[in-house]
Amino acid sequence: MREEIQNSFGRTFYVIEYKPEQDFIDTVWLGYASQNDLRKACEVGLQMLEQTNCPYKLNDNSESAGPWADAVTWLEKEWLPRAVKAGLRYLAHVAHKHSYGETAGEAMQVSKIGEMLEVGVFSSREEALAWLKNCQLKPTEANA
Numbered sequence: 001m002r003e004e005i006q007n008s009f010g011r012t013f014y015v016i017e018y019k020p021e022q023d024f025i026d027t028v029w030l031g032y033a034s035q036n037d038l039r040k041a042c043e044v045g046l047q048m049l050e051q052t053n054c055p056y057k058l059n060d061n062s063e064s065a066g067p068w069a070d071a072v073t074w075l076e077k078e079w080l081p082r083a084v085k086a087g088l089r090y091l092a093h094v095a096h097k098h099s100y101g102e103t104a105g106e107a108m109q110v111s112k113i114g115e116m117l118e119v120g121v122f123s124s125r126e127e128a129l130a131w132l133k134n135c136q137l138k139p140t141e142a143n144a
Helices: 035-052 069-085 100-110 112-116 125-137
Strands: 002-006 012-019 024-032 056-065 090-094 118-122
Touching: 002 035, 012 035, 024 035, 035 069, 056 125, 069 112, 090 125, 118 125
Parallel strands: 024 056, 056 090, 090 118
Antiparallel strands: 002 012, 012 024
């Protein structure tokens, strides 16, 4: 299950794929994304979460640009309740150091998002994937 979302210029700025063999949703942001683009992509992401009920998500911002820290309030109010209801529990956020993406990830950690989800902020996909794999080894509430 994979989708690519394009902006008004016809450029792909968001790729989302559920990887059942590794049990996580992989999202990659490419280039610049406006606040409207962010909301459009998050809606597609929520639909995939609702279809898969997958608790693990990789949010890769290493190839993106844009002032996303301002979006945290919207994410808390609109995205978070649906994401939690759909089963999301762990969010690995990848961004280059000293970037808008890193600032947004840090803001998520200390926001309501960080209270409702376990959020890790990383500078590489490899670190984020290792963290998600470790999260998958934790006992779930049903198994605890």
